[in-house]
Amino acid sequence: MEKNIRCIVAKPGLDGHDRGAKVISRGLRDAGLEVIYTGLHQTADDIVESVVQEDPDVLLLSILSGAHTILFPEIMKKFKEEGINDVLILGGGIIPDEDIAKMKEVGISEIFGPGTKIQEIVDYIKSHLKR
Amino acid sequence: MESSIKSSKIDLDIYNLIEKMRKGDRRAVARLITKVENGGPEVSKQIIKEIYPETGKSFIIGITGSPGSGKSTLTNQIASEYLKKGLKISIIAVDPTSPFSGGALLGDRIRMKSNFTNKNLFIRSMANRGKLGGLAMATKEAIHIFDAYGSDIIIVETVGVGQSEIDIFKSAHTTLVIMPPGMGDEIQAIKAGITEITDIFVVNKMDRNEADKRVNELETMLDIAENIVVDQKNHNIRIIKSNKWRPPVIKTNAISGENVPELIELIESHREFSKTTGLKNKKLAYRYKHYVVDIIQYFQNKDIERLIFSNPKINEFIDQILSYKTGSDPYSISEMILELFSKRYFS
Ligand code: B12
Ligand SMILES: Nc1nc2c(ncn2[C@@H]2O[C@H](COP(=O)(O)OP(=O)(O)O)[C@@H](O)[C@H]2O)c(=O)[nH]1
Ligand SMILES: [Mg+2]
Numbered sequence: 001m002e003k004n005i006r007c008i009v010a011k012p013g014l015d016g017h018d019r020g021a022k023v024i025s026r027g028l029r030d031a032g033l034e035v036i037y038t039g040l041h042q043t044a045d046d047i048v049e050s051v052v053q054e055d056p057d058v059l060l061l062s063i064l065s066g067a068h069t070i071l072f073p074e075i076m077k078k079f080k081e082e083g084i085n086d087v088l089i090l091g092g093g094i095i096p097d098e099d100i101a102k103m104k105e106v107g108i109s110e111i112f113g114p115g116t117k118i119q120e121i122v123d124y125i126k127s128h129l130k131r
Numbered sequence: 132m133e134s135s136i137k138s139s140k141i142d143l144d145i146y147n148l149i150e151k152m153r154k155g156d157r158r159a160v161a162r163l164i165t166k167v168e169n170g171g172p173e174v175s176k177q178i179i180k181e182i183y184p185e186t187g188k189s190f191i192i193g194i195t196g197s198p199g200s201g202k203s204t205l206t207n208q209i210a211s212e213y214l215k216k217g218l219k220i221s222i223i224a225v226d227p228t229s230p231f232s233g234g235a236l237l238g239d240r241i242r243m244k245s246n247f248t249n250k251n252l253f254i255r256s257m258a259n260r261g262k263l264g265g266l267a268m269a270t271k272e273a274i275h276i277f278d279a280y281g282s283d284i285i286i287v288e289t290v291g292v293g294q295s296e297i298d299i300f301k302s303a304h305t306t307l308v309i310m311p312p313g314m315g316d317e318i319q320a321i322k323a324g325i326t327e328i329t330d331i332f333v334v335n336k337m338d339r340n341e342a343d344k345r346v347n348e349l350e351t352m353l354d355i356a357e358n359i360v361v362d363q364k365n366h367n368i369r370i371i372k373s374n375k376w377r378p379p380v381i382k383t384n385a386i387s388g389e390n391v392p393e394l395i396e397l398i399e400s401h402r403e404f405s406k407t408t409g410l411k412n413k414k415l416a417y418r419y420k421h422y423v424v425d426i427i428q429y430f431q432n433k434d435i436e437r438l439i440f441s442n443p444k445i446n447e448f449i450d451q452i453l454s455y456k457t458g459s460d461p462y463s464i465s466e467m468i469l470e471l472f473s474k475r476y477f478s
Binding site: 003004006025026028029030031032033034035036037038039041043045046049050052053054055082084 | 157158161162164165168169228229231232233234235236237238240241244247248253254255256258260
């Protein structure tokens with residue numbers, strides 16, 4: 001049997017666009033992954049605590065509000081402080097191309113935009129798991 | 132041959148995690164639970180042997196009831212109430228694995244947002260991975276891990292399919308069954324088997340119509356149940372339920388928190404009742420009896436499988452089956468093998 005992959009899908013900040021997050025949560029479940037959906041309005045502390053307790057293989061952050069330039073670095077800083085470095089962290093939503101390099105610099109492994117197929121996300125996860 | 136249950140080796144990796152947990156490291160607690168989920172009894176054995184003397188201190192509350200009845204929302208309220216008292220709370224929330232994809236959408240945590248960053252609270256979502264009975268295979272071990280971690284209270288939320296969630300009774304000290312008002316005939320379906328496991332009935336969503344009606348229905352059902360004499364031999368569970376405890380019925384609003392302090396009082400009075408009447412120990416004995424059966428079955432199965440497939444002495448018995456004679460049928464041969472097995476003929 002294949003290893004059960006655990007994921008957390010979280011929506012940081014005040015962004016209320018949760019359709020994409022719900023679509024990927026269901027999609028990943030249907031692809032055989034275990035998905036913990038933590039819902040809207042997550043602070044960086046909420047997200048880090050959820051990761052500490054749930055011990056997922058993957059964290060998926062979805063932002064469409066434009067606040068990623070502030071929130072992603074803030075979240076990644078907290079992970080560094082906690083010494084968490086074996087979780088694959090992905091971002092997605094509305095992230096302009098010119099921001100992608102910066103997001104990767106702070107530790108987001110990959111960014112996925114509108115129109116991403118679930119299978120692309122699954123394939124990426126399976127080939128980039130950190131443990 | 133050496134029985135597979137006997138080896139007492141412990142992986143260094145696991146031992147280090149336990150040591151970290153002893154110092155209060157929350158990531159180590161989480162990783163130990165992951166190990167149990169993925170590693171099964173071989174890993175559980177190592178962990179439980181090491182931490183068992185540090186367990187037995189937590190009070191375990193089980194929460195069951197149909198999907199959407201408000202289990203997660205109420206669990207969060209109960210946790211909040213205990214957190215106010217400065218207690219350390221752990222929650223295990225079990226949701227179903229999809230039989231089609233093998234994946235799961237674990238949505239209980241979303242109802243518990245208000246307490247996410249409270250360091251006295253630990254929430255763990257768990258997919259049942261196809262296990263029947265309302266809990267996951269790893270739930271028992273996760274309870275022991277949270278116990279050793281020093282949780283004052285452990286709340287276990289079951290999958291909530293209704294009728295056959297008997298496993299929670301084996302794990303919890305006090306079991307709550309949550310029912311929403313106005314589901315008509317559902318009570319008929321639920322009552323078979325559910326009164327046996329219930330310590331407290333909660334009619335949640337009291338803000339809706341018909342909550343009082345549901346309370347009355349439950350009280351009536353309990354009146355009837357009290358008057359039914361059950362054949363004790365065949366009702367293991369009923370024997371260890373004290374007939375001096377009639378499950379109280381309480382209405383709650385899990386969103387506003389109305390009546391939650393009163394519910395806590397009921398939980399505490401059941402806890403006290405269980406302790407003073409000896410019911411708690413009877414339940415524990417029942418729990419561990421089942422735990423032991425599970426463990427023995429698992430390792431026995433493995434031993435027997437290993438024997439059948441890898442011990443050459445077994446082939447002469449298998450060959451006998453091929454003779455198609457009286458007494459050489461698979462049942463007779465199995466009986467013979469089992470008997471020789473118990474006499475250590477194969478070792
Ligand atoms: C639907 C929508 C809404 C709905 C949201 C309903 C809901 N509950 O989700 C409503 C009407 C409420 C809404 C409101 C607003 N919206 Co609006 N909205 C949209 C719209 C048209 C579509 C979003 C959507 O649902 N797409 C469908 C889903 C399935 O796709 P998705 O989210 O992109 O997700 C996919 C991928 O991106 C990826 N993905 C997403 N996240 C992640 C994460 C990871 C880790 C991975 C791997 C993949 C991944 O996977 C998904 C599947 O492919 C977009 C424009 C657009 N075309 O994107 C604007 C848009 C996002 N909204 C916008 C704005 C400005 C607003 C408002 C501020 C408008 C206002 N002034 O009131 C409000 C804010 C609301 C709030 N509280 O946050 C702007 C944002 C601009 C920006 N970022 O700079 C957009 C881009 C429109 C625009 N071009 O201006 N909105
Ligand atoms: N009106 C009302 N809704 C409630 C109450 N408790 C829970 N809910 C809602 O019922 C839905 C299911 O709740 P949830 O806790 O997820 O139920 P579970 O599936 O049993 O865990 C959610 O939308 C809750 O907000 C209540 O007391 N009153
Ligand atoms: Mg729930």
